[in-house]
Amino acid sequence: LSAKEKEVVNLAVSQVNKCIYCLSAHTAIGKMxxxxxxxxxxxxxxxxxxxxxxxxxxxxxxxxxxxRGRTDEDVLNDYFAAGYTKANLIDTISLVGDKTISNYIHSTTQVPVDFPVAPSL
Known part of the structure; x- marks a missing residue:
């Protein structure tokens, strides 16, 4: 996945997991x-x-x-129809897992947000 595609995953996952630290960081990185x-x-x-x-x-x-990994078949089919490969799928799932760990770390530690705070949806 490209840097841009990784930010797509980071933003979507962090929103689902309601991690304000990661949302704020990836909003800044997304702009970059x-x-x-x-x-x-x-x-x-x-x-x-x-x-x-x-x-x-x-x-x-x-x-x-x-x-939690039980992906809807229609969503998965749309992903492949858009041009992604099985290798991309493994990368995407790995990135979801990695970002979820970061989200959980912040949820537990409450490290202060040192980025401009992301706006609410």
């Missing part, structure tokens, strides 16, 4: 990767009306996180 404020809010909601391929990725990341 060329996303607008409006696009970042969409990605956090698990969609991307501005890009078909990123839309499939955002939906998958949100779905995996919400369903």
């Amino acid at each position: 990767n060329g996303f607008t404020d409006e696009q970042i809010l969409e990605l956090r909601a698990g969609k991307a009306s501005f890009d078909t391929k990123l839309n499939a990725l955002a939906k998958l990341a949100k779905n995996i996180t919400e369903n």
Whole structure:
């Protein structure tokens, strides 16, 4: 996955897990990767009306996180139809897991947010 695609996953997962630290950090990083404020809010909601391929990725990341890995078949089929491969799927699932760990670390430790705080959805 590209840096931009990784941010899609990070934003969608952090929103589902309600991690304000990661949402704030990845909002800043998302901007550095060329996303607008409006696009970042969409990605956090698990969609991307501005890009078909990123839309499939955002939906998958949100779905995996919400369903704890029991991914909806339609969402998975849309992901592959958008051009992603089985190798991309393994990368995406790994990234969801990695980001979830970071989200849980913040939820437990409550490390102060040292980025501009992300707005609410």
